[in-house]
Amino acid sequence: MPANELNISAIPAFSDNYIWLLTAGGNACAVVDPGQAGPVLEVLQKKELDLRYILLTHHHPDHIGGVPTLLENYQAKVFAPADERINFEHRACREGDQILLPDINTEFRILEIPAHTRSHIAFYGKSVLFSGDTLFSVGCGRFFEGSPADMQASLDKLAALPAKTMNYCGHEYTQSNCAFALQVEPDNLALQARAEEVARLRKEGKITLPSTLGDELATNPFLRTRESSVVEAARKIDPRASAGTATMAVIRAWKDRF
Numbered sequence: 001m002p003a004n005e006l007n008i009s010a011i012p013a014f015s016d017n018y019i020w021l022l023t024a025g026g027n028a029c030a031v032v033d034p035g036q037a038g039p040v041l042e043v044l045q046k047k048e049l050d051l052r053y054i055l056l057t058h059h060h061p062d063h064i065g066g067v068p069t070l071l072e073n074y075q076a077k078v079f080a081p082a083d084e085r086i087n088f089e090h091r092a093c094r095e096g097d098q099i100l101l102p103d104i105n106t107e108f109r110i111l112e113i114p115a116h117t118r119s120h121i122a123f124y125g126k127s128v129l130f131s132g133d134t135l136f137s138v139g140c141g142r143f144f145e146g147s148p149a150d151m152q153a154s155l156d157k158l159a160a161l162p163a164k165t166m167n168y169c170g171h172e173y174t175q176s177n178c179a180f181a182l183q184v185e186p187d188n189l190a191l192q193a194r195a196e197e198v199a200r201l202r203k204e205g206k207i208t209l210p211s212t213l214g215d216e217l218a219t220n221p222f223l224r225t226r227e228s229s230v231v232e233a234a235r236k237i238d239p240r241a242s243a244g245t246a247t248m249a250v251i252r253a254w255k256d257r258f
């Protein structure tokens, strides 16, 4: 690996979370959404890495639970949403903020993407996106603190990034997401191919992430709420569903029952 190139790997946590580990050739590193400290400490010690930065996409315990223990062991800077429910010291990040991570030669732009939670953010830079529980591969997060319109706007914001952007989300949900997406768009050839690839990867015990935004635009029904095939599927449930937000609402409710 050439020096200074951003390297990203997954640290599995709980049953289906991924904590992302970022390095750039030296011993400095960052982690994204460390819901658990144990698996992170193990990797840092084994690889002799020094944790300098912690990036948090939202306040849910399975994304921030490991932070206090990590801060007992490392002097890391924490970047997180502006949310009083995150009750340890952090820099509150807002839309358009540029955060500098000089020790790993990286900077990220903050995108506010509410809906899963009201203060959810994404980190974008170097053709990489950390989208937390908002944009899963072939799916999206539940709307715990936002409306279908919020999720439509948040996903539109992410969809406007370059197609080559690699999306790193918070969970390994891709296989079940593919099963649902095939109910919505059984004739989508790109989706059929992705579902086959994912089934093979999971059979081998391998990770299905990251994917590119281009892949997601072709396969993810929640990024395709203006495609006639997805709108038609929504209309079988609610004949009044129009393209965009109304279709988003119908297919998310459908997925919640799936």
Ligand SMILES: [Zn+2]
Pocket: 058, 060, 116, 133
């Ligand atoms: Zn969450």
